[in-house]
Amino acid sequence: MTVPRLTPTRLSIETLSAISLRDGDKPVLRRVSLAVDTGEVHGLVGESGAGKSTIAKAILGIIPSQVKVTGGQIDFEGRDLLALRPGELRDILGRDIALIPQDPSTALNPARRIDAQMTDGLCLKRGLSAKEARTRARALLEEVQIRDPDRVLTSYPHQLSGGMRQRVLIAAAFGLEPKLVIADEPTTALDVTVQKQILRLIRSLQESHGTSVLFVSHDLGVVAKICDRVTVLYMGKVVEQGVTADVLNAPRHAYTKALLAANPRYDRPDIGLEPTPPEVVATLRAEIAAFDASIAGARNG
Amino acid sequence: MEHWAPTTTTAAADTSPQPPSVAARLVRDPKVVCAGGFILLLIVVAVAAPLVAPQDPLAQNLLMATVPPAGFPDAEAGFLLGTDGLGRDVLSRVIFGTRVSLTVAFVAAGLACLIGSVLGLLAGFLGGWVEVLVSRLVDIWMAFPPVLLSILLVAVLGTGLHSVIAAIVVIDWTRFCRVVRTETMGQAQMDYVVAARTIGFARPAILFREIFPNVVPVLIALLTLEMGIAVVVEAILSFVGLSVSSDTPTWGGMIAEGRQVVHEAWWVLAVPLAALFATVVAFNQLGDGLARSLDPVLRR
Numbered sequence: 050m051t052v053p054r055l056t057p058t059r060l061s062i063e064t065l066s067a068i069s070l071r072d073g074d075k076p077v078l079r080r081v082s083l084a085v086d087t088g089e090v091h092g093l094v095g096e097s098g099a100g101k102s103t104i105a106k107a108i109l110g111i112i113p114s115q116v117k118v119t120g121g122q123i124d125f126e127g128r129d130l131l132a133l134r135p136g137e138l139r140d141i142l143g144r145d146i147a148l149i150p151q152d153p154s155t156a157l158n159p160a161r162r163i164d165a166q167m168t169d170g171l172c173l174k175r176g177l178s179a180k181e182a183r184t185r186a187r188a189l190l191e192e193v194q195i196r197d198p199d200r201v202l203t204s205y206p207h208q209l210s211g212g213m214r215q216r217v218l219i220a221a222a223f224g225l226e227p228k229l230v231i232a233d234e235p236t237t238a239l240d241v242t243v244q245k246q247i248l249r250l251i252r253s254l255q256e257s258h259g260t261s262v263l264f265v266s267h268d269l270g271v272v273a274k275i276c277d278r279v280t281v282l283y284m285g286k287v288v289e290q291g292v293t294a295d296v297l298n299a300p301r302h303a304y305t306k307a308l309l310a311a312n313p314r315y316d317r318p319d320i321g322l323e324p325t326p327p328e329v330v331a332t333l334r335a336e337i338a339a340f341d342a343s344i345a346g347a348r349n350g
Numbered sequence: 351m352e353h354w355a356p357t358t359t360t361a362a363a364d365t366s367p368q369p370p371s372v373a374a375r376l377v378r379d380p381k382v383v384c385a386g387g388f389i390l391l392l393i394v395v396a397v398a399a400p401l402v403a404p405q406d407p408l409a410q411n412l413l414m415a416t417v418p419p420a421g422f423p424d425a426e427a428g429f430l431l432g433t434d435g436l437g438r439d440v441l442s443r444v445i446f447g448t449r450v451s452l453t454v455a456f457v458a459a460g461l462a463c464l465i466g467s468v469l470g471l472l473a474g475f476l477g478g479w480v481e482v483l484v485s486r487l488v489d490i491w492m493a494f495p496p497v498l499l500s501i502l503l504v505a506v507l508g509t510g511l512h513s514v515i516a517a518i519v520v521i522d523w524t525r526f527c528r529v530v531r532t533e534t535m536g537q538a539q540m541d542y543v544v545a546a547r548t549i550g551f552a553r554p555a556i557l558f559r560e561i562f563p564n565v566v567p568v569l570i571a572l573l574t575l576e577m578g579i580a581v582v583v584e585a586i587l588s589f590v591g592l593s594v595s596s597d598t599p600t601w602g603g604m605i606a607e608g609r610q611v612v613h614e615a616w617w618v619l620a621v622p623l624a625a626l627f628a629t630v631v632a633f634n635q636l637g638d639g640l641a642r643s644l645d646p647v648l649r650r
Contacts, residue, residue, distance in 0.1 A: 142550030156542055157542055169551075
């Protein structure tokens with residue numbers, strides 16, 4: 050599959066494989082390769098259990114203990130993140146790579162005020178003084194269109210709404226001026242009305258800061274709105290990959306078609322919300338079995 | 351493909367007013383104000399005991415033995431709460447008794463808290479063999495009957511204030527250790543701790559910035575509770591004569607003496623008992639109020 054490369058690659062995942070130790074060594078990632086270019090928003094789509102979060106966690110070095118990476122590399126600016134020592138990875142995290150977490154209600158520490166939580170990273174990773182960091186945090190909150198930043202800074206998380214908290218987390222992530230932001234289903238826990246604003250915000254910050262974004266989502270509708278390119282995963286295997294418009298307008302794989310058909314269509318209430326047809330699932334499973342067999346064969350032969 | 355253009359929509363501001371400061375919240379809590387005020391009063395009385403006490407707490411006057419408190423028949427001026435079997439002023443002795451009780455409360459509970467929470471934080475955060483080692487130690491430790499263990503300890507170390515404090519610390523650190531360990535383990539799983547790891551924070555930074563602030567409210571509640579317990583334990587050891595020497599007035603010692611003359615002079619028993627009771631209640635209520643006011647999630 051050839052994808053036009055306009056800009057240099059920032060993050061490149063090569064044949065990443067992982068197994069679940071708890072689940073009889075079942076593969077969770079099957080030789081996944083994808084590249085996120087500079088200034089690009091790359092969508093990572095799939096149903097739950099497809100392995101999209103595992104990829105995000107592998108990049109951030111927070112793979113759960115029951116999952117084991119068995120092969121491949123995660124190349125970030127010429128260094129394999131999987132091969133780094135913990136201290137080296139810690140240097141990169143927060144400075145070059147930042148996370149927008151999924152659930153804003155649990156991702157902020159309930160015992161600490163917003164100013165303390167926002168300035169932490171700025172002091173530690175950007176070397177700002179406490180006073181500079183606070184000024185910067187205030188400016189960042191203004192950048193994410195929070196009207197009364199001073200009140201938000203002195204608030205505790207439970208005093209803010211879900212949308213406000215997600216804005217704070219987005220401000221904190223982009224405020225570190227990372228080269229890559231990993232957005233792990235950033236709108237899933239939010240109201241539909243707030244979702245739209247948050248997507249718009251991520252896109253505008255990404256454009257103004259020139260950040261690359263790996264956007265993890267199960268929602269093709271969301272991905273269509275924000276992503277330049279998209280990778281579709283099923284059972285840890287890349288099913289389809291390409292420019293978002295191409296993939297969505299002319300899906301080559303039956304599974305992508307099925308995913309599109311499963312999306313609600315507000316403009317066409319007569320179609321949409323179709324479950325994945327059983328023959329598509331059967332074909333996919335057969336493909337994956339054949340793929341696993343070919344890998345095993347290549348290893349043995 | 352539709353890209354959303356950046357717009358200037360402003361997030362709706364929450365209507366809740368500026369959150370009150372911690373101090374303002376504490377002052378509004380009646381439990382904190384009443385119990386804290388009482389304990390503050392006790393501290394002042396203990397520090398200024400020679401100035402506050404109407405009589406010398408050790409001065410015996412056999413002609414004035416078992417004088418009842420003011421308001422009762424045969425009461426004598428100058429002995430507001432009566433005298434004991436040796437004619438010593440009960441009020442003055444209770445006042446001087448606060449010194450021993452509060453010293454034990456603060457020092458013993460503080461040290462037990464320090465040792466227990468450090469071990470609990472390490473066990474809960476590091477996990478692995480540290481956790482196994484600390485947990486087994488706590489299990490074994492808690493199998494000893496506490497009062498007997500403290501009597502044994504004081505018997506070995508010799509009587510005196512330092513022995514009483516040592517006995518309480520040695521026995522009660524497990525209380526802190528268990529609670530802090532569980533709390534820390536729970537916190538370590540939370541999303542914001544994982545989020546802190548993804549900013550590349552080192553482990554000590556995560557422990558002190560993310561986890562410890564969430565353990566503090568429960569720790570403070572436990573600490574004040576432990577102060578109440580320490581006061582009672584000191585009284586028990588005084589009662590059996592294993593605390594400070596008998597020329598220092600203690601509430602436990604007074605209760606022991608009062609027990610012998612309870613039929614002729616009930617006040618010798620009742621007054622220190624009331625002081626003990628009020629102090630323990632105050633510590634418990636203060637802990638409850640502090641936990642409520644300091645916990646950011648429970649705050650209203």
